Amino acid sequence: MKAAVIKVGMLLNKKKLELMLQRCEPFTRPRLMLEQYATPASLAAELLMLACLKGDILEKVVFDLGCGTGRLGIGAALLGAKRVVCVDTDSEALSAARRNAEKFALDNIEFILADVRDISGRAETVVQNPPFGVHVRGADRWFLEKALQVAAVVYSIHKRETREFVHRYVRTLGARVEEVLERRFELPRSYPFHRKERKFIDVDIYRIRRL
Numbered sequence: 001m002k003a004a005v006i007k008v009g010m011l012l013n014k015k016k017l018e019l020m021l022q023r024c025e026p027f028t029r030p031r032l033m034l035e036q037y038a039t040p041a042s043l044a045a046e047l048l049m050l051a052c053l054k055g056d057i058l059e060k061v062v063f064d065l066g067c068g069t070g071r072l073g074i075g076a077a078l079l080g081a082k083r084v085v086c087v088d089t090d091s092e093a094l095s096a097a098r099r100n101a102e103k104f105a106l107d108n109i110e111f112i113l114a115d116v117r118d119i120s121g122r123a124e125t126v127v128q129n130p131p132f133g134v135h136v137r138g139a140d141r142w143f144l145e146k147a148l149q150v151a152a153v154v155y156s157i158h159k160r161e162t163r164e165f166v167h168r169y170v171r172t173l174g175a176r177v178e179e180v181l182e183r184r185f186e187l188p189r190s191y192p193f194h195r196k197e198r199k200f201i202d203v204d205i206y207r208i209r210r211l
Helices: 002-011 014-021 041-053 071-078 091-102 139-150 160-172
Strands: 061-065 083-088 109-113 125-128 153-159 175-188 198-210
Touching: 014 041, 014 071, 041 071, 041 125, 041 153, 041 175, 041 198, 061 071, 061 139, 071 083, 071 091, 071 109, 071 125, 083 091, 091 109, 125 139, 139 153, 139 160, 139 198, 153 160, 160 175, 160 198
Parallel strands: 061 083, 061 125, 083 109, 125 153
Antiparallel strands: 153 198, 175 198
16 A cells, blocks of 8 residues: 555646545534634645655655644645654544545554644654644644654744744744745634635745754
8 A cells, every 4th residue: 555655646746636635524613722724625735745846745754733634644645655643632633534534545644632742753744734823822833843843844834924923933943944835725614703604814834944
């Protein structure tokens, strides 16, 4: 199976990967305090293809921190990662991620129920769509700190309005931003207080490297 995954990964382009990731089920009962919004398949594919082209996925150990329903981690596995570890503190989300991985018969991916601040181990690459820190102040910092503890290269999504902060903060962690892609994050109506069917948020996809 592993050889097959690598072969498929080499053949995937961004559009094919996006179509595959669209098969992943979303959150059934999203939790506001965890800022649970499924990473759009198009945005996940964008991040993962950048990481793949930079040589940070194929045959690498990849952690997906705050994996939610698993799109980033599953995409990394499909692109030929040697091993993928998906971490989330929500058992329901992790169960959905397992079901999503089963759709692709992946055997190079595992799931851990834990607070991101409590995990250990080493990866070569982290991919993550962390909370923006709107409902739990500092949550975005926890993810950046842990990501740079466990891996030398991090791909992370953040609100564009925090760009100055992200650049400054990663420098305090002994790292630097090496690349930024400007994109839009589509948020479908997920919570009762949402009035619109969908809204768009300007975000940045970062490639960050530990010095």
